[in-house]
Amino acid sequence: MAELIKLYNENPNPREVQKVVDSLRSGGLVIYPTDTVYGLGCDITNNRALERIAKIKGVKLAKANFSFICSDLSNLSDYVKQIDNSTFKLLKRTLPGPYTYILPGSNNLPTVFKKKRTVGIRVPDNNICKAIVENLGNPIVSTSIYDEDEVIEYTTDPELILEKWDNLVDVVIDGGYGGNLASTVIDLTSGEPVLVREGKGAIDII
Numbered sequence: 745m746a747e748l749i750k751l752y753n754e755n756p757n758p759r760e761v762q763k764v765v766d767s768l769r770s771g772g773l774v775i776y777p778t779d780t781v782y783g784l785g786c787d788i789t790n791n792r793a794l795e796r797i798a799k800i801k802g803v804k805l806a807k808a809n810f811s812f813i814c815s816d817l818s819n820l821s822d823y824v825k826q827i828d829n830s831t832f833k834l835l836k837r838t839l840p841g842p843y844t845y846i847l848p849g850s851n852n853l854p855t856v857f858k859k860k861r862t863v864g865i866r867v868p869d870n871n872i873c874k875a876i877v878e879n880l881g882n883p884i885v886s887t888s889i890y891d892e893d894e895v896i897e898y899t900t901d902p903e904l905i906l907e908k909w910d911n912l913v914d915v916v917i918d919g920g921y922g923g924n925l926a927s928t929v930i931d932l933t934s935g936e937p938v939l940v941r942e943g944k945g946a947i948d949i950i
Contacts, residue, residue: 746775746910748902750918753777756875765879767915773797775889775905776876777919778813778868780842780927780944782905784913785813785884794856794885800912801887805856811844811864813884815877823863823883825850831932834949840869842944846931862933872919888926900924 747767749760764774768787773796775784784800786793798805812823817835820827825848827835835845849863857863866886868874877884889899889909899905902918909916928945931938937950 746906746913746916748906748916748918751872753871753919756872758875761872761875761879764876764915764917768793768876768880768884771796772914773800773912774876774884774915774917775909775913776873776884776917777870777922778866778873778927779840779870780868780923780925781888782899782902782922783813783886784889784909785886787880788812788854788883788885791854791856794854797885797887806859808887809864810885810887811866813866813868813873813877813886815874816840816867819883820847820865821850822852823850824848824865827932828935834932834937835865838945838949839867840874841867842869842925842927844927844929846929846933846940848933862931864929866927870919872917 749763751760768774771790771793773786773793775782786797794805798808844864844866846862846864849860900922902916906916926943928943928947929940930950931940939947
């Protein structure tokens with residue numbers, strides 16, 4: 745059964761944040777709030793946890809299009825090839841924010857993602873998310889949690905999320921009602937920004 749942990753975006757309780765981090769370090773799966781929709785994530789360095797997420801999503805891990813949730817842009821050089829000035833300025837101007845940027849992956853990607861040429865980078869504007877990643881010391885690998893409802897694409901109520909995911913994950917964070925509009929996805933691998941999916945982030949930046 746999953747543990748429900750209440751955290752407030754204005755001032756996340758360090759003791760509760762540490763509980764989440766401990767779970768991630770031990771291979772736990774965590775559902776957490778972002779600045780868009782709730783996400784399902786795990787420690788990027790834990791292969792067993794990565795396999796669990798891939799199994800839940802019904803995809804092969806090596807081919808999975810998961811995002812890397814970072815607390816800021818300092819992790820960028822760990823996972824992304826060198827980028828030009830205009831690309832970096834765009835990232836700097838719009839992050840933290842509701843964007844996922846697809847960038848060329850570097851040779852330092854975790855072993856399970858070695859064959860991937862691109863990586864999705866997210867820096868959500870959410871203090872809960874930021875506190876978890878900062879305390880963990882490395883990114884969270886993440887994917888959105890969808891709802892089977894034909895009208896509502898994403899579940900926004902943490903208690904309903906707990907009800908649905910209770911036996912699949914280890915921690916559900918109650919950070920209040922989430923949004924139901926995902927991040928805007930922009931591909932920056934070809935030099936010019938290409939819109940992949942319009943979401944919460946404004947598209948007039950490209």
